[in-house]
Amino acid sequence: MIALLPQTSSLMFNMTVKGGTSQACASCKYQRRRCHDDCAMAPYFPPDRLKQFLNVHRLFGVSNVQKHLQRLHESQKSEAMKAIIYQANARERDPVYGCLGVIVRLQREIEYTQRELNLVKCQILFYQQQSDFQARKEHHQRQQMTSFIGESCYQATEYGDVIELNSNGHMTQEYLNSSSFQQSMIPCEIDLKDFNSQSFYQATPDQDYEDIKPFDQFFFDAKDDINDYKDAYESSAESSFKEVQSADHVPEEELKSLQPSILAK
Amino acid sequence: MGGNPPCASCKLLRRRCAEGCIFAPFFPADDPVKFANVHKVFGASNVSKMLQDLPVQQRADAVTSLVYEANARVRDPVYGCVGAISFLQQQIAQLQMQLAVAQAEILCIQMQQESISLPLILEDMGSKPLVHAELFPFANYGSTSHAYGEAPKRESMWA
Numbered sequence: 001m002i003a004l005l006p007q008t009s010s011l012m013f014n015m016t017v018k019g020g021t022s023q024a025c026a027s028c029k030y031q032r033r034r035c036h037d038d039c040a041m042a043p044y045f046p047p048d049r050l051k052q053f054l055n056v057h058r059l060f061g062v063s064n065v066q067k068h069l070q071r072l073h074e075s076q077k078s079e080a081m082k083a084i085i086y087q088a089n090a091r092e093r094d095p096v097y098g099c100l101g102v103i104v105r106l107q108r109e110i111e112y113t114q115r116e117l118n119l120v121k122c123q124i125l126f127y128q129q130q131s132d133f134q135a136r137k138e139h140h141q142r143q144q145m146t147s148f149i150g151e152s153c154y155q156a157t158e159y160g161d162v163i164e165l166n167s168n169g170h171m172t173q174e175y176l177n178s179s180s181f182q183q184s185m186i187p188c189e190i191d192l193k194d195f196n197s198q199s200f201y202q203a204t205p206d207q208d209y210e211d212i213k214p215f216d217q218f219f220f221d222a223k224d225d226i227n228d229y230k231d232a233y234e235s236s237a238e239s240s241f242k243e244v245q246s247a248d249h250v251p252e253e254e255l256k257s258l259q260p261s262i263l264a265k
Numbered sequence: 266m267g268g269n270p271p272c273a274s275c276k277l278l279r280r281r282c283a284e285g286c287i288f289a290p291f292f293p294a295d296d297p298v299k300f301a302n303v304h305k306v307f308g309a310s311n312v313s314k315m316l317q318d319l320p321v322q323q324r325a326d327a328v329t330s331l332v333y334e335a336n337a338r339v340r341d342p343v344y345g346c347v348g349a350i351s352f353l354q355q356q357i358a359q360l361q362m363q364l365a366v367a368q369a370e371i372l373c374i375q376m377q378q379e380s381i382s383l384p385l386i387l388e389d390m391g392s393k394p395l396v397h398a399e400l401f402p403f404a405n406y407g408s409t410s411h412a413y414g415e416a417p418k419r420e421s422m423w424a
Contacts, residue, residue: 061308076343083347087334096323099346100330106353113360120367127374
């Protein structure tokens with residue numbers, strides 16, 4: 001005689017229905033029938049999935065689901081049941097629209113996300129165009145005031161002369177030797193109207209060239225440049241040069257006369 | 266023996282189409298396939314019970330969704346309309362990824378622009394014009410005494 005404790009009685013019920021120690025599936029439990037080992041619903045509706053089974057049963061009906069599964073291949077049954085359970089749960093959540101409501105909501109989300117993506121892409125395009133425009137503007141401005149690599153460019157001064165610059169931005173040797181440079185004797189003035197109206201050189205014809213240090217650096221790049229400069233400024237430079245020369249060649253006798261006590265031995 | 270012609274459901278089920286037939290407004294006789302699919306997938310009794318549980322004004326929409334799901338299940342016996350849901354969810358995931366990438370790109374561009382505009386801001390504030398000094402070492406700026414002391418640099422002119 002088995003003691004009829006509450007736990008035992010339920011166990012007895014299960015044992016009676018299943019014929020073993022395992023519980024009946026949710027389908028057989030609902031239908032109050034014996035759950036055989038080859039129960040078609042058992043793999044998809046374990047005992048703890050009663051609510052899911054009820055949803056499926058309400059929408060499709062057990063017989064319809066079984067007929068449907070019979071038409072499918074064994075490998076497809078599991079996937080088909082997952083889709084059926086999903087569809088039934090969606091219908092339970094939304095009795096009017098079911099899965100169609102989910103589809104419509106997803107389509108709206110796609111439209112919204114696509115619109116947002118298009119907006120962001122437009123912004124990126126705008127920024128790229130902005131930076132391209134800025135780069136082209138700076139390039140154009142550089143072109144106007146200096147030369148390109150390996151090429152000479154010609155820059156007009158405000159006095160109407162045209163000077164030739166080499167790739168380093170310095171006056172070419174040809175220009176330094178030219179008569180136009182000899183005659184002009186003015187520093188290279190590059191008027192940068194494009195750069196806030198500031199020019200590199202503020203030199204005027206009256207200004208002393210020695211004060212313009214960048215000008216010196218600009219010209220005296222090579223030793224030959226110094227000689228050319230000497231030729232160009234002949235009057236003042238030569239005289240100072242002669243003075244230096246004479247100072248270097250003071251006769252020895254004169255030196256001796258100045259300090260006889262030291263020099264005489 | 267006059268009377269309304271039977272609706273598609275009653276014709277398929279071979280029964281008399283009563284006056285208050287619940288299917289009659291939604292399944293006219295000229296479209297038998299519509300009800301046939303619904304009956305095949307869900308069953309007439311299940312559809313009838315579902316429609317009865319809903320208010321009258323919502324029944325038309327419910328029938329529309331049921332017809333859609335039934336047709337999808339007939340077209341795709343394994344996944345039905347859930348296949349379309351899965352496809353749409355993948356599309357959303359891809360779009361969201363693209364959106365995240367694009368938004369990150371915008372952030373980078375904005376950060377770059379802020380770093381470029383910083384020297385120009387300093388110039389406006391009265392400090393030495395870093396950009397111009399680098400580009401033009403011969404510039405006769407009163408405040409930039411360092412420009413005079415520097416030898417002309419090839420690289421800086423093209424900075």
